Structures are given as structure tokens and as C-alpha cells.
Amino acid sequence: MLMQAINISTDTASIIQNSPIPFLIQLSKTGEGLSAGMLVQDNYSVNTVLLPWRVSLNSKKYKTVKAYLHEAKRLLSNNVLFMTSVHKPESNSRQTVVITEFHDDRFSILDPDCGLSRHRQYKYSEVEDMVFYSISTEKLINLITFKDGDEPVIGYLAPQSENQDKKSIYNKLIKQSKSALAVLEKSVKQIDFQNISEVTFIDKWLKPIVVDLRVAIEIWSLANHTDPNLIKYLAILETILLEIRSEITDKKKLNESKVFSFKMLIEKVLLLLVKSHIDTAPVYKWINLSKFQSN
Known part of the structure; x- marks a missing residue:
């Protein structure tokens, strides 16, 4: 704004x-x-x-x-x-x-x-x-x-200053995103969702992906090619995440098969995020966009 x-x-x-x-x-x-x-x-x-x-x-x-x-x-x-x-x-x-x-x-x-x-x-x-x-x-x-x-x-x-290596700047952010996803993937493998008693992990680690990032990806997809499976699985993951979050808040015992599916879906989404999304980030497009603004 x-x-x-x-x-x-x-x-x-x-x-x-x-x-x-x-x-x-x-x-x-x-x-x-x-x-x-x-x-x-x-x-x-x-x-x-x-x-x-x-x-x-x-x-x-x-x-x-x-x-x-x-x-x-x-x-x-x-x-x-x-x-x-x-x-x-x-x-x-x-x-x-x-x-x-x-x-x-x-x-x-x-x-x-x-x-x-x-x-x-x-x-x-x-x-x-x-x-x-x-x-x-x-x-x-x-x-x-x-x-x-x-x-x-x-x-x-x-x-802004014109003396900037835009390719290096963009690549640094992409590398940062991949590093963050690697930490998230490791955390997901370590956490015992079956016995989780608080929603902290969901709120701090998963909601930013299935809510904040998903919204940005959906808007991006209206003008740019995006893997439709990524958008589909993110939407499914959000639904399951909210269900599990509600059950944790209500102190209910989580369904074992739902937890297993939830964890598998997270791993699938993380793989798609890297391979079909972040690895395809159009760095050169962004650099060229920086040029047309001088008109």
C-alpha cells in the first residue's frame, strides 16, 4: 500500500x-x-x-x-x-x-x-x-x-542504488529458502505427531508454508506456470493441518492413520516445493524486469 x-x-x-x-x-x-x-x-x-x-x-x-x-x-x-x-x-x-x-x-x-x-x-x-x-x-x-x-x-x-549484482541477490534468497526447507524437513522427521500435545510446531513451522506461502503461490500461478500438484497438495495439507490442530487443542487423541497420512503429505509437499517450485525460480526474468522500469 x-x-x-x-x-x-x-x-x-x-x-x-x-x-x-x-x-x-x-x-x-x-x-x-x-x-x-x-x-x-x-x-x-x-x-x-x-x-x-x-x-x-x-x-x-x-x-x-x-x-x-x-x-x-x-x-x-x-x-x-x-x-x-x-x-x-x-x-x-x-x-x-x-x-x-x-x-x-x-x-x-x-x-x-x-x-x-x-x-x-x-x-x-x-x-x-x-x-x-x-x-x-x-x-x-x-x-x-x-x-x-x-x-x-x-x-x-x-x-535504489544501481550498483547491485541482481543475480547474486536473487540467488542468495533462493538459497536461503532451500536451507530453511531443509531444516523444516529434518524437524518433521524428528517430531512425534502421534504424541504431540501443543500446537506450537504447527503454528511456527507448518502454517507459514500451508497458509502464507500457499496464498503467494496461488497468486503467482495466475500469471506464471506452477505445478498444479503443488497447489492441490498444499490445499489438502491445510485442511488436514487445521483438523489436527483442532484435535490437539481439544486434547483429543490423534488418529494414527491420519497422522501417518499427514506426515507423508508434508514430505511430498516439501519435495515438490524444492524440485518443482524453488528450483525453477525465474531469476533471469526478475533481472530483466528490473530493466524495463527505466522507461
Whole structure:
């Protein structure tokens, strides 16, 4: 949404279909889970996704609210919109919003998660009135520093450097994704699903693949060749995963044959992800896309 808000003509589907997002899988910093697809949000990955649009994300954390507000107002006074992370009280989590203006001690905000359906792709012009609101400086401070020790962050788009080895950058992300899948495959073989008592493994290791990555792959497939078996098995895997997760939550004993099928399906999906998806990542296509933007 930040790209559309600064008049870069694109939408979520176009970004996914012309970038490595459907191929991104990353281990968490602690090594205790994964992120995938649109939820791989470290600076390096985000800036690789942005290469075709010739912009990069400049991101910085601020140790004090005073320093944060000073930079926020400086950027907005120069008509530079920025992203920031705020606390979401209803889910006790954090989300990213775009801040567009400061006037009369109030910040104008674009909230891409403001009641919109996750099953639709929107253009900014369609939803501007739905996702736009303003809050006081005091309220913003409460949202960016909800927990003690929180360091508020500002991220904004700027022209990217041209002196980059794009092939090397893309290949690094693909290698990272394969390494993460290898760790997941090893973990799946070691875990005893029959006696699992918590949903932590499912939520941290499997849901990023069968939900976040699957959504990105499905959008990618609308404009690019994709192994139909991969999409089919990911959908089946999601159904079974949700059933097993519900049974674990309800402290029910898992059906042995279902667990066996579940594990076999995971291994099949992981094999397809590597052999028919990640190994076929169109690195050269992405490099060429970076060139047409100069017109």
C-alpha cells in the first residue's frame, strides 16, 4: 500500500507475480520457526522484492520517542510517507501502517488491515476511504511503545542504488529458502505427531508454508506456470493441518492413520516445493524486469 500511496502504479497481485515473494522462506532469528511469502519482512528480502520498481526501503529503529517524532515530522514536512509498526489491541499483536500527514497534533494513517477481506486484491484508489483515519500524537505514542523496551521504527521508500549484482541477490534468497526447507524437513522427521500435545510446531513451522506461502503461490500461478500438484497438495495439507490442530487443542487423541497420512503429505509437499517450485525460480526474468522500469 505504501507503493500505491506514493503513486507507484501496482497492486499486491502484481508485486507477487513479478517478484520472489512466492519463493521466500526464512528461518526465524531464534531458529524456532519460519516465515514465508509476504511475511518475510527483513530489509534484505523486502528490498530484493522491490528491485523491479527501482525503490528500496530505508528502515531505522529509534531509541527514544522524541527522536522518532522528530524524524516522523521531518519526513512528512517533506511529503515523504512512511511505514511504522503499531500495537493491535484486539489481537495483542503488531501490524504495519502507513503514516501520510501530520496536522494539528494528529497523524493521518492508512491501515491496510482495516476490515478488508484477505481474499481480495485491492487497488489503493478503491479502499482509500475505508483504510484512512487520524489519531492524536499521544495515541500514536501509546501504539508504537506498547511494551517496555519497544523501539519504534520508521520505514520509507527511496530510489535504489544501481550498483547491485541482481543475480547474486536473487540467488542468495533462493538459497536461503532451500536451507530453511531443509531444516523444516529434518524437524518433521524428528517430531512425534502421534504424541504431540501443543500446537506450537504447527503454528511456527507448518502454517507459514500451508497458509502464507500457499496464498503467494496461488497468486503467482495466475500469471506464471506452477505445478498444479503443488497447489492441490498444499490445499489438502491445510485442511488436514487445521483438523489436527483442532484435535490437539481439544486434547483429543490423534488418529494414527491420519497422522501417518499427514506426515507423508508434508514430505511430498516439501519435495515438490524444492524440485518443482524453488528450483525453477525465474531469476533471469526478475533481472530483466528490473530493466524495463527505466522507461
